[in-house]
Amino acid sequence: MGFFRNQLSNVVEWEEFRDDMIFWKWSNREIKKGSKLIIRSGQDAIFLNNGKIEGIFQEDGEYNIESEIIPFLSTLKGFKFGFNSGMRVEVLFVNTKEFIVKWGTQNPILIPTPQLPGGMPIRANGTFNFKVSDYVTLIDRIAGIKESYLIEDVKIRITSVLDQLLMKWITREGKDIFNLQANAFDISKGIREDLDMEILSSGMTIIGFQIMSFNYPQEIQDMITKTASHGMIGDLQKYQQVSITDAMASGKLQGSGTASDMAGMMMGMNLANEMMKNMNQGQSSQSGAGGGQAQSANSSSAQGGTKPNFCPNCGAKNEGANFCPNCGQKLG
Template sequence: MGFFRNQFSNVVEWEEFRDDMIFWKWSNREIKKGSKLIIRAGQDAIFVNNGKIEGIFEDEGEYSIDSDIIPFLSTLKGFRFGFNSGMRVEVLFVNTKEFTVRWGTQNPVLIPTPQLPGGMPIRANGTFNFKVTDYVTLIDKIAGMRESYLVEDVKIRITSVLDQLLMKWISREGKNMFNLQANASEIAKGIREDLDMEVMDNGISITGFQVMSFNYPAEIQEMITKTASHEMIGNLQKYQQVSITDGIASGKIKGGGAASDMAGMMMGMNMANEMMRNMNASPTRDQRAPERAEGQDQARNDKQHAGGESQSPPPASSPSEGKSKPNFCPNCGAKNEGSNFCPNCGHKLG
């Protein structure tokens, strides 16, 4: 507080300004004749008398209480300063800027998930933004009982309900519990709306809420990283196979113990199952070829036996067969037992 030439003059200003202070109350003192009001950038000055707002001054600058302030106060326009007496009012200075606050879960939030009966322990961190938007409510609920109000006070109230809101919106929007970051925007939007309702009765609005990251326990994060590297998310059998192989290769699973015996048994069973699947698979082209040829020969024999009536000649022998005799007479179709002439019609076969 400073003094001018007149010993009764004083200065009304925010004497204890701090960047993290939301409001500060100039109170329990008389405003004397000739006093000055100083409003700095980012501040509003609210004159309060008997708990009622008399006037709000928003423009920065220096004002004379006598000529610039009193004539504009709602119910004190007729007030006249006496020579030795003053006017006892309260002046509430409000920080008008938007505050940005970092937040983080103090303890893991247990998110219900079918994969873990006890819930998935998740930590999260980020920022939120707020500002004062309703002076009447602020004075009625907070300033009427406090001389100042800090950002830390708002943060304590926000973090007291944040765990429940994280659980609510992660469960609602977090379809993939192992990739929550993909839904971070929708989760943050829902939390901001709920927080805004929570602090609205203090004259404050939540203007933004951001989730920077979700953090899993070390063992869960290791599992996510390993499954992602092997492109096996959701395939527990393959993950187990890779884990056993990695354990043996790294020496974590050593021979001679129960763990090694179990690992060997599981690997043997997996290899046996794989071999059975291959054996039961459909035959290859080379396997099918002899079966197809044998079927064709049988069909041709059946046709020729029945074709003594149809007299359908058998296919001619290829030159690559050399001097081999046909099995059937090309003239009459009778069966040949290796003779040079058909035993039925005498046709030359060789």
């Protein structure tokens, strides 16, 4: 036993831990008598022998491999450490946390639309969430041939099919091409289900998929904004007046006299015309009502044979005479 007392004990642990690493394999080394296994929070340790799972250990802590681990391994429980060699196995450490990944379309997606024969070029961005769900499949499809696996590896796989899925779910059921954000939830749900099927075959699952925004070409975005502004104001002339006023107030409409002065004159003329139009309409309605009353008074005056109090020609006051004392107009 003195031979083992002089041997160095191995520590089996995730030596190269990174937050963006999905799994890491401890391999090509001997586990010797007195070795320790260290499992940290958020990790699972899987003992492998010839590519097959011997045991899975999920509780974090420090374990004596000979006394606390080997007795639970499926085919190695009868293994005894020899005097000349240790035990060769692989230990796969798996990150059990939920990963959140940002994504964005690499190129614009051309969505078919009758308004644009070549299609509407649209970009999108958001996040997706995934985690390891099936260790057997993970080892069979990925960990059996790789020493480690990163979030970036999953992201590359996801983004390679994302453009086709976005086109599929945007065009499905005739989604409004100019108001995609209103349908973002339904589009996201469909894409999540398709992506889940895509990576289930690798032992992982998509927990969530979110679309943060859709981005139109600048010309289309300007058109959408302007259309919304017209709808809010409701009158093109008022929209023009507001646009000129905003431009002058913000300093965007500048110049030494010519451009800005002409714009100011046009705006002033438009406003003056509107005021005159409103005044004329008000006077027309008042004169219509007043004319009716005067006509009625003159009619009753003529019928009664009385003289008018004022001359209809010059407006001079009359004291009951038959002729105007000022201009000679006949009054009776």
